[in-house]
Amino acid sequence: MSKQLAKLIVSRGYSLEGLLKRMDEAASGILLSVDDTGALERTITDGDLRRLLLAGVPLNATDLPLIEKKPVVAYSDTPYSSLRTLMKQEGISHIPIVDSMGVPEKLVSISDLTDQILLSTPHMGKDELGFVNQAFETNWIAPLGPNVDAFEQELAEKVGIGHAAAVSSGTAAIHLSLILLGVSAGDKVFCSSLTFVASANPICYQGAEPVFIDSEPESWNMSPKALEQALEDSRKQNTLPKAVIVVNLYGQSADMDAIIEICDRYSVPVIEDAAESLGSTYKGKSSGTLARIGIYSFNGNKIITTSGGGMLISDDDELVERARFLATQARESASWYQHEVVGYNYRMSNILAGVGRGQLRVLDQRVDQRRSVFEMYENSSLGDYVEWMPEASWGRSNRWLTAGLFKTESGVDPQAVIKRLAEHGIEARRVWKPLHLQPLFKSTSFFSHLSSGSVSEDLFNRGICLPSGSSLSAGQVDRVIGYLSEELKSL
Numbered sequence: 001m002s003k004q005l006a007k008l009i010v011s012r013g014y015s016l017e018g019l020l021k022r023m024d025e026a027a028s029g030i031l032l033s034v035d036d037t038g039a040l041e042r043t044i045t046d047g048d049l050r051r052l053l054l055a056g057v058p059l060n061a062t063d064l065p066l067i068e069k070k071p072v073v074a075y076s077d078t079p080y081s082s083l084r085t086l087m088k089q090e091g092i093s094h095i096p097i098v099d100s101m102g103v104p105e106k107l108v109s110i111s112d113l114t115d116q117i118l119l120s121t122p123h124m125g126k127d128e129l130g131f132v133n134q135a136f137e138t139n140w141i142a143p144l145g146p147n148v149d150a151f152e153q154e155l156a157e158k159v160g161i162g163h164a165a166a167v168s169s170g171t172a173a174i175h176l177s178l179i180l181l182g183v184s185a186g187d188k189v190f191c192s193s194l195t196f197v198a199s200a201n202p203i204c205y206q207g208a209e210p211v212f213i214d215s216e217p218e219s220w221n222m223s224p225k226a227l228e229q230a231l232e233d234s235r236k237q238n239t240l241p242k243a244v245i246v247v248n249l250y251g252q253s254a255d256m257d258a259i260i261e262i263c264d265r266y267s268v269p270v271i272e273d274a275a276e277s278l279g280s281t282y283k284g285k286s287s288g289t290l291a292r293i294g295i296y297s298f299n300g301n302k303i304i305t306t307s308g309g310g311m312l313i314s315d316d317d318e319l320v321e322r323a324r325f326l327a328t329q330a331r332e333s334a335s336w337y338q339h340e341v342v343g344y345n346y347r348m349s350n351i352l353a354g355v356g357r358g359q360l361r362v363l364d365q366r367v368d369q370r371r372s373v374f375e376m377y378e379n380s381s382l383g384d385y386v387e388w389m390p391e392a393s394w395g396r397s398n399r400w401l402t403a404g405l406f407k408t409e410s411g412v413d414p415q416a417v418i419k420r421l422a423e424h425g426i427e428a429r430r431v432w433k434p435l436h437l438q439p440l441f442k443s444t445s446f447f448s449h450l451s452s453g454s455v456s457e458d459l460f461n462r463g464i465c466l467p468s469g470s471s472l473s474a475g476q477v478d479r480v481i482g483y484l485s486e487e488l489k490s491l
């Protein structure tokens with residue numbers, strides 16, 4: 001029995017005062033009264049206790065004149081859609097799920113059934129507003145300021161890197177990384193194919209040409225084998241890339257040692273797109289810190305957020321200093337406005353950095369929460385239909401999004417499932433469509449992990465991302481599992 005449920009269980013013989021206290025502690029508006037065998041006898045609601053008080057029943061009375069009513073219950077195999085109908089019919093807001101002996105297993109509330117459940121939502125801690133208020137009180141309503149400096153330092157310390165520059169988005173951080181590595185028109189840049197388009201768009205900003213690299217099945221991330229093939233091919237044609245952008249998908253690190261070892265052999269620098277993997281590790285090190293330059297994103301859907309923002313990190317202080325310079329319009333040091341190169345307006349605001357400082361303090365919690373959401377899915381019966389994204393032996397994923405593949409033999413179409421879940425107020429998404437399949441990149445080259453077809457295309461065809469936010473309640477995850485199981489059985 002869960003702790004949450006245990007809080008609701010009472011037996012006969014409680015005084016009115018005792019029940020009121022339990023009701024207050026449980027804070028869910030309902031108690032479950034059980035007999036000697038643990039079977040549910042009746043539910044006691046806030047309203048039941050209020051009526052007793054109004055009728056003048058003394059607080060210490062134990063033989064309570066509760067109106068006899070048989071509880072409305074359901075069973076673990078009652079479909080979620082029927083639970084909702086039942087609650088509407090009976091005009092009740094909670095329904096106990098009991099086993100065959102009548103012992104309560106859990107309590108489903110109407111809000112568990114009706115609230116919109118989104119894929120990944122912002123989840124604030126308790127310190128964010130304080131830092132934002134500080135910015136207001138000192139009138140640091142500007143890009144840059146003390147929160148920005150502190151956020152950079154605190155993040156660098158947290159992940160164990162020398163230097164960090166806070167910028168307006170993860171995309172801006174990738175763009176600056178490419179400029180820092182000298183990428184310009186006509187150059188080639190390798191990039192993971194299975195990723196969000198923001199990983200590759202900055203390559204186009206520089207007029208450079210992306211070349212996409214397939215995933216490996218172990219981690220869904222860049223295949224070292226396909227990468228090596230692509231580098232060897234490019235060397236022969238004398239078109240080695242200026243940089244390789246490696247993405248850590250859905251919070252899981254790519255096999256950075258293998259990738260960096262290969263790139264070192266060809267003297268090509270690596271940018272680690274860790275937009276989704278802040279808080280994860282690779283062989284004990286923080287994800288994002290393994291390459292020459294790493295980037296994080298604090299967009300609203302990421303594991304922690306500043307509503308919009310990003311960070312460029314490196315152990316090379318000159319690179320990071322140069323990033324700050326380029327991000328503030330490339331203003332040279334002179335007593336007038338002096339400019340020698342093109343600059344950008346990419347710095348983070350002092351207000352948003354305040355949000356970031358608060359969020360950084362709850363990062364470890366957010367990782368644990370996302371991982372426990374994943375575990376709920378993993379421990380459910382969905383495993384009959386779904387293979388979960390594996391966690392590679394080299395690291396610990398933050399499980400930013402719970403992603404899985406419908407087993408080939410199940411023949412399930414993710415699109416149909418997503419549509420059905422949406423009808424129940426549940427947001428699910430496809431796995432990223434590989435960039436080499438996007439019309440935007442139709443004339444670019446692609447190197448597969450396989451001799452025919454590709455791993456990333458298969459992941460796209462069978463993949464689904466389920467609601468994974470750190471603020472999801474167990475009841476909400478149960479509801480996703482419940483509806484999804486029903487739909488899968490009916491398909």
Ligand SMILES: *Cc1c(COP(=O)(O)O)cnc(C)c1O
Pocket residue numbers: 168169170171172195196198199247273275276296297298299308309310
């Ligand atoms: C979110 C994301 C980005 C872009 O970050 P923004 O802060 O939204 O610009 C880049 N790469 C990946 C893999 C992402 O998931």
